[in-house]
Amino acid sequence: MSTPSYHPAAVALQAVLALANETEREVADRLGLNLTDYRALSTLSQSGPMTVGNLAVKLGATAATTTAIVSRLQSRGYAERLRGEGDRRHVHVSATAAASRDIMNLMRPLMDATNRHLESLPAAQQDAVAGFLHTARHLMQNHLNTLSTKDTA
Template sequence: MTAPQQHPAASALQGLFTLANETEREVARILGLNLTDYRALSALAQTGPVTVGKLAEDLGATPATTTAIVSRMESRGYVERHRSTDDRRHVQVSVTPAANRGIMNLIRPLMTATNEHIKALPADHRAVVADFLDVAQHLMRDHLHTLSEKDAR
């Protein structure tokens, strides 16, 4: 039995997913982090300061696991905790400026090249690419949610 033929765009997207995963692993390796810690660091870099509870929710991890991740990264200088001046019980976690620069130095060449390529496209093509990627992102999120629901059963 053979698998149904995929559209070339779907095959290219699958290849992009694989490369994204490999790139993520390599960036984590260069930073001296395991993949879980890098994903937490990356999430923090994208969202800005959040509580450990919110980070746990974003990662789909338990608060206890996320606290351990934050503690490891804090001890290595990648993140810092900030107590609220209004309520000292509230603690937010953020990426240190040095860690943020490190991530950006590794990611910027790809982001710059991608941005330049997209800017060089005709406006109608840019809109189609953006729409396609937006739909692909929603499909991935929905699929992840479906997989997570099946795993919870």
């Protein structure tokens, strides 16, 4: 049985994804976190304050598991629980400013190098790269949704 031939860009994207996973593990390790806790912290850092329930949905975890994750992050000074101003029963979780800064400090060299490279490209190429990545993100989200749906069926 022969292996299908894929476009070099599709193969390169698979390699980028593998490196992204390795980078994520290394950043988690540098912060002294396991990968699951780092993913929660990263989500909070990128998305801003949210309820534990919303964080659980984003992580694909149960509320109980996510509560434990948040407690671990909070005990390390990486997350904080914020009570609602109007209704104290509403609790939002947020990455601390220091945690967001720590993540950015670890990712800044890659982000800066990527930004410099993109800015060196002609505008049409910049637009093509952005369009491709936007489409790839949607394709990946659709694939993830399909995989997740198969797990529950």
